[in-house]
Amino acid sequence: MTPTSRTAHPYVGMWVTADGHIRQELTADGRYDEARGSRQSAYTGRYTVTGNKIDYVDDTGFTADGVFVDADTLHHGGMIFYRER
Numbered sequence: 001m002t003p004t005s006r007t008a009h010p011y012v013g014m015w016v017t018a019d020g021h022i023r024q025e026l027t028a029d030g031r032y033d034e035a036r037g038s039r040q041s042a043y044t045g046r047y048t049v050t051g052n053k054i055d056y057v058d059d060t061g062f063t064a065d066g067v068f069v070d071a072d073t074l075h076h077g078g079m080i081f082y083r084e085r
Contacts, residue, residue: 009049015074015081024081032056 008028015024024034026047034043045058052068054076066076074081 010071011049011054011068011074014084016084017079017081022079022081023084
């Protein structure tokens, strides 16, 4: 079991780019689901959070990472995501 799935972390929830084009939901079970425009579940996979760093492993095996710069801002893949409230 990953650290993410054992304990909830403060970053669970929906993260969205400023234009709303990309929406990424981080679930408490260590999974993510990313929509792009009208394409639902464009990318899905698992993730782990260590401190303020997030590591992704897509269901196809692709890997990526990101950094939570504060409680409401995520930098990932050259993009900035904001927590949706």
